Each structure stands twice: as structure tokens, then as C-alpha cells.
Amino acid sequence: MLALRKNIPGPGAELVRVDLQEPLALGEIRVDVRAVGICGSDLHAHAWDPSYGFMAPFLPLTLGHEFSGIVAAVAPDVTEVSVGDSIVCWPTVTCGTCAACSAGRPGGCEGRRIIGLHRDGGFADSVRMPAANALPLPAGLPLDVAALTEPLAVSINAVNVAGVAAGDRVVVLGPGPIGMGIALVAHARGADVLLAGFRDDARLALAHDMGIPAVADLAQVTLAEAVQDYFNVAPDVVIEATGRPPSVAEGLAVLRPGGVLAVVGIHAEPLSLDLNQLVRGKKQLRGAHDSTSQGFAEAIERLAADPGLYARMITHRLPLAQAEDGFALARKGAALKVMLFPGGG
Ligand SMILES: [Zn+2]
Numbered sequence: 001m002l003a004l005r006k007n008i009p010g011p012g013a014e015l016v017r018v019d020l021q022e023p024l025a026l027g028e029i030r031v032d033v034r035a036v037g038i039c040g041s042d043l044h045a046h047a048w049d050p051s052y053g054f055m056a057p058f059l060p061l062t063l064g065h066e067f068s069g070i071v072a073a074v075a076p077d078v079t080e081v082s083v084g085d086s087i088v089c090w091p092t093v094t095c096g097t098c099a100a101c102s103a104g105r106p107g108g109c110e111g112r113r114i115i116g117l118h119r120d121g122g123f124a125d126s127v128r129m130p131a132a133n134a135l136p137l138p139a140g141l142p143l144d145v146a147a148l149t150e151p152l153a154v155s156i157n158a159v160n161v162a163g164v165a166a167g168d169r170v171v172v173l174g175p176g177p178i179g180m181g182i183a184l185v186a187h188a189r190g191a192d193v194l195l196a197g198f199r200d201d202a203r204l205a206l207a208h209d210m211g212i213p214a215v216a217d218l219a220q221v222t223l224a225e226a227v228q229d230y231f232n233v234a235p236d237v238v239i240e241a242t243g244r245p246p247s248v249a250e251g252l253a254v255l256r257p258g259g260v261l262a263v264v265g266i267h268a269e270p271l272s273l274d275l276n277q278l279v280r281g282k283k284q285l286r287g288a289h290d291s292t293s294q295g296f297a298e299a300i301e302r303l304a305a306d307p308g309l310y311a312r313m314i315t316h317r318l319p320l321a322q323a324e325d326g327f328a329l330a331r332k333g334a335a336l337k338v339m340l341f342p343g344g345g
């Protein structure tokens, strides 16, 4: 079968033919992948950006964690899913035994592994994975839209960490797939949302078209001007999804006293920050990463309730055989979500 493999701890990945992997262990299933999205972390892992060195001991492996598919085989002890079921992958595999897992905080698991970053993932015709990480899909949810579950769950978690409530004024920085999902979820929960980007015409226009109340291109106005123009008062919440360190300082500067700034982007460089602004303004700075099982369930519900809306986030569709073209597109600002389809379909 075809698979996009990361073979060496350095830049690049290879699209290669590989044998079907070893037989299923207890608790595992084999899934025929039907749709798999290219995530920012796939781009970082492909380019071998500095914060992805953690993958080195796990190579070689097949990349890809945002996928849906059909169960093709199950180990004898598996009862959660059956052959033929449509599923989406929850990529976080927790150890179940560390202090965090034992205390019911699987998000803090020290032995946490991600399908597609620590073990073989979904940029392949088929993948072997734990049955516990396969979530059944409701009838009528198309598999391409279902492959948006993981990024939408990440967005939902960010909105939860930021404590967004109905009626809040929320600024979202960065109109990539995560920022767009954050804006959509915050808006759906009754917040008033301003989504800002930088030279991001296509994605901002799409966001506005998808119902985000206000968008701003920070190549034309400053963040402070955009906030003043739209809200006329300082926002309650700022959520940063750019990965550009100065965005955090800019967001903190426009936030109201006592407001919350949640950092979601993965930052390649450190930031120097005026903490007096944080302290005297009694502002809260929080980090949001990954997703939770509740977030996953909510993401599936939201996608199933309005698949037509979320399908618009998929701006490019390519066969897995053109994975490198897909990665090149995803690196350019114009693409929102690039979806790859194994089996040439
Ligand atoms: Zn992802």
C-alpha cells in the first residue's frame, strides 16, 4: 500500500509502497483510510522544525493523525467497533497507568503517544490502531467532513480553556484551520467574534462568508484599530492561533482588564513580554493544546449537525499520491484545509 513515511530525523518525507503492517495485537483494529487532513504539525514534522525532535526515537513512521475511515479488521477481543463501521481517529493514546492517568487527567499523561507522530498514522491506504481510539460516526456524516473532527476538537478545547461565554467579545488571531474553528465555535456559542489575519484575504473572506461577524487584515489596520472599529471597547477574550510570538504581546495589549488570553499556536521562538501589563491589568494568560474526549464528542456533533458549513473548510482535495503537492499547498496561506484521499479517490 501507499504511505507517506518520515524515515529519517531531518527534513522531508517519502511517499513509498509498504507491505501491510504486522498482524493486529489485542485491542487493535485495521482501518481503511478514506480521508486524511494535513495539519500544521504534519508540516512541522515534515520540515523537521526544532520542536519536533521528540519524534526521532519513533522513526521511521507514517505521518497523519486527522483521518476517518472504515474498519477493515478487528482483533478477537475488540468489542467497541465492528468491521464496516465508519470511524474517526482520536489520535491521543494515553498510558492509563501514570500519575496523571490514575488521577483522571489523561491530558497530562507522561507516556502520551500520538498516532501519526509517535506511531504509524493515516497518510496511508490503511492503518493499524487501538480500537479505543476509533470513534464511531453518526450516519450521514460524510467521511471527508468527519476528518475535520480532530482540528475542530482542538478548537473546541481552546474555546473552553479561554472560558468563552455567550455575549463575550472575542478576538481570534490567525485564520488557519484552528483559528477558523475557534471563531466558528465561539460564534456558535453566542460570542461576538473578530477574526484577524495578516495578508490573508482568501481565508478571511471565507470566514466572513461562513458567518464570522467581523474580520480584519492586520496588513491594513493595527489590531488596536480593528478592535476599536468593531467592538469600540476592549475584548473579554483573545485567542492566539498564529504561532507568531509578537501576536501574544499585541493581543495582551488590547485585552480588557481581567480578560483572558489563550495561546494556542506552536511558537518556534521565545517571546519577551511586558508582564506588568498582565499583572496590573489582572489579565490571565493560558495555554491550550490538544483536545479532550468531550471536545471530540462535541466536534462530531457539530460536524454532523451542519456538514455543509464545515465542508467549506476543505479548500483543496488531492489523492494521497499527490501528498507532496498537498503539503506545498498547505504551506501557502491560501489553503485552509488540504484533504488527501487514499486509494486515488
Ligand atoms: Zn491536527
Ligand SMILES: [Zn+2]
Pocket (backbone or CB within 6 Å): 094, 095, 096, 097, 098, 099, 100, 101, 102, 108, 109, 110, 111, 112
Ligand atoms: Zn498516562
